[in-house]
Amino acid sequence: MLRIAVQSKGRLYDETMLLLEEAGIKLNKGKRVLLLSAKGFPVEVLFLRDDDIPQSVANGVADVGIVGENEYVEKGGQAELIKRLGFSKCRLSLAIPKDEEYNGVEWFEGKTIATSYPGILEAFLKQNKVKAELHVISGSVEIAPGIGLANAIFDIVSSGSTLVSNRLKEVEVVMNSEALLIANKKLTEEKKEVLNELLFRFAAIQEAEGKKYVLLNAPRENLNEIIRVLPGMKSPTVTPLADSEWVSIQSVIAEKHFWEIIGKLKSLGAEGILVLPIEKMIL
Structure with missing residues (x-):
């Protein structure tokens, strides 16, 4: 177990x-x-x-x-x-009051920084030769400057909305997580x-994340050009149709290139384009 x-x-x-x-x-x-x-x-x-x-x-x-x-x-x-x-991507960043002017990490020299991550912050400050006092707290770190507990904070940032609501601005990204x-x-x-x-x-x-399964019919005469546009995991699957001048093509494409590729396929005569989500992909 x-x-x-x-x-x-x-x-x-x-x-x-x-x-x-x-x-x-x-x-x-x-x-x-x-x-x-x-x-x-x-x-x-x-x-x-x-x-x-x-x-x-x-x-x-x-x-x-x-x-x-x-x-x-x-x-x-x-x-x-x-x-x-x-x-669950986010970042660990230093943030200071919104109205403060910031010109670099030397701003933190002699300041008090509230954080739940003293180990990571200490390593960053040491690397940048900055001496600051750390105030270690758990939870609600962002309120520390507003109540006079610290000059700045070091905390997780996702969208940044929490910083904005507490009149703080992100000035240094220390690590991505x-x-x-x-x-x-x-x-x-x-x-x-x-x-x-x-x-x-x-x-x-x-x-399977960020990928779509695409099936389409296309003129056989444009097959080579379509294959160049529409690569699969190795190569697209091509199946003959009852009409010998047409073929059915199946492939996997990245969603970020989806509309660009679909436009090229249509210009090459592709019809009946069917797009399906992929749950799992075994390579």
Whole structure:
């Protein structure tokens, strides 16, 4: 049985649970809300505070964990980084009052900075040879300048709306963060097998992200030009139609290039274009 530690609430919780569901991991409901087993797959999910996950995985309370990179780095990265998951992206930034003039990191010299991430901030200040006083607090860091507790803050930024509502402005991005899959460094072979299956499922989900499955009919005489426009994983699938002058073509395209490619296909005589979402992609 592989035990997975996940955040107990928040945006990372929501996106993690969606990933597990898409990977076919359905949890049994029970009275023990902190630890739930899965149906038909040898895993159980342990719900923890986000800042407890790295150490819980490192010391073996959980076998693997899904955690924000910010917490993983702050806690020293003692667990093994297995995979970047690509969701819950944010950044750790320094922010100062909106009306302050900012000319560089030297602004923070002698200032007080409120943060929940003293380790990452200390390393950044040391690298830039800046001496500042850190005021470590958990939660509601953004209010610190407004109540006179600090001159600036160092905290997670996603959209930036929280900064704006507290009359702050982002001036330095110290690190970017996303969800990580981490693991205990001493997993048994049995648990490694379960982890590998889990990684296979995650990869199939991630591979399908941002891609569309396209089917279309096109004139055979334009086939070579269409193939150059419409590459697939290796090459498009081409099937003859009852009308020998026409073929059916199937392929996968990236959504970010979708309209550009569709326009080129139409100019080459493509008709009956059908676009389908992709849930999983096994390479």
